Amino acid sequence: MTTIIDGKKLAQKINLQTTKEVAKLKGQGIKPGIAVILVGDDPASKMYTRNKQRKAEKLGMNSILKTFPSDVSQQVILDEIKALNSDDTINAILVQAPLPQQIDADVITSAIVPSKDVDGFHPQNLGRLYANQAGNYPVACTPKGIMTILKEYHVPLVGQHAVIVGRSILVGKPMAALLLNEDVTVTVAGHHTKNLASLTKQADILIVATGVGHLIKAEFVKPDAVVIDVGIDHDDNGKLIGDVDFDAVKDVVGAITPVPGGVGPLTIATLMQQTVELTKWSQING
Numbered sequence: 001m002t003t004i005i006d007g008k009k010l011a012q013k014i015n016l017q018t019t020k021e022v023a024k025l026k027g028q029g030i031k032p033g034i035a036v037i038l039v040g041d042d043p044a045s046k047m048y049t050r051n052k053q054r055k056a057e058k059l060g061m062n063s064i065l066k067t068f069p070s071d072v073s074q075q076v077i078l079d080e081i082k083a084l085n086s087d088d089t090i091n092a093i094l095v096q097a098p099l100p101q102q103i104d105a106d107v108i109t110s111a112i113v114p115s116k117d118v119d120g121f122h123p124q125n126l127g128r129l130y131a132n133q134a135g136n137y138p139v140a141c142t143p144k145g146i147m148t149i150l151k152e153y154h155v156p157l158v159g160q161h162a163v164i165v166g167r168s169i170l171v172g173k174p175m176a177a178l179l180l181n182e183d184v185t186v187t188v189a190g191h192h193t194k195n196l197a198s199l200t201k202q203a204d205i206l207i208v209a210t211g212v213g214h215l216i217k218a219e220f221v222k223p224d225a226v227v228i229d230v231g232i233d234h235d236d237n238g239k240l241i242g243d244v245d246f247d248a249v250k251d252v253v254g255a256i257t258p259v260p261g262g263v264g265p266l267t268i269a270t271l272m273q274q275t276v277e278l279t280k281w282s283q284i285n286g
């Protein structure tokens, strides 16, 4: 029997813990605050940022949304980040991707003070993760949420072979570091990788984040593998689909995340969880 991983249910569990943490902080007169910067009017980005804001408010946090037109200059965004960096009511800053052409995402990422970098995209935070440094620093929410899934479902890690398809800063690279730090043997591939199927077929844990809808078919997986689908794509009818052909793969493997209802809800829950963590760390570090 294939385990269909219930990301919604696990996200609710995390959110319950977050609510309790927020209540505890309130007792100390502290309210965690998250600021989201949204540039342009891409409908999907608008929906995600609205969902994030609603969730933050529901969990008792302070949430502000700063919106800018798609032709905004990079300097205006940098000025906004500077203001948020020194705003004591804000503990977490997120700049929604993707950004328009005239804005250099690398410059934006590096402008956020590392202690408020809730996405974990700042090179300092990613570097600390790769160095497997001890201590408190944020980690990209999607891979961090995937680790929560793997632990919740008691997926063996040490000595197992994970294949990650996709090498982005959002998912692939931090995912590789998190798994390496747990003594997983990690291969990072992309959809350009030659003989991709023969490689992914070796995976005990297969994590796919390419943005290529239904890239992974039944012949790409090994029986009993754990398959984590990070994709959010749309089919010809506009239906939300993943990077994995769920119907074809689900009967072959041991466990699989659906889209929707798999990784996505964990990303949001982890974002909220990490906002609280950043708030607590700011109390320690002043």
Ligand SMILES: Nc1nc(=O)c2c([nH]1)NC[C@@H]1CN(c3ccc(C(=O)N[C@@H](CCC(=O)O)C(=O)O)cc3)C=[N+]21
Binding pocket: 048, 094, 095, 096, 097, 098, 119, 141, 142, 232, 240, 259, 260, 261, 262, 263, 264, 265, 267, 268
């Ligand atoms: N700075 C930044 N950080 C991000 O973390 C970030 C970003 N930019 N830009 C866009 C991507 C995408 N992303 C998702 C989060 C949750 C769902 C999610 O909850 N999805 C639901 C379905 C939602 C639907 O129906 O469309 C699910 O999978 O069940 C999806 C996508 C975060 N991203």
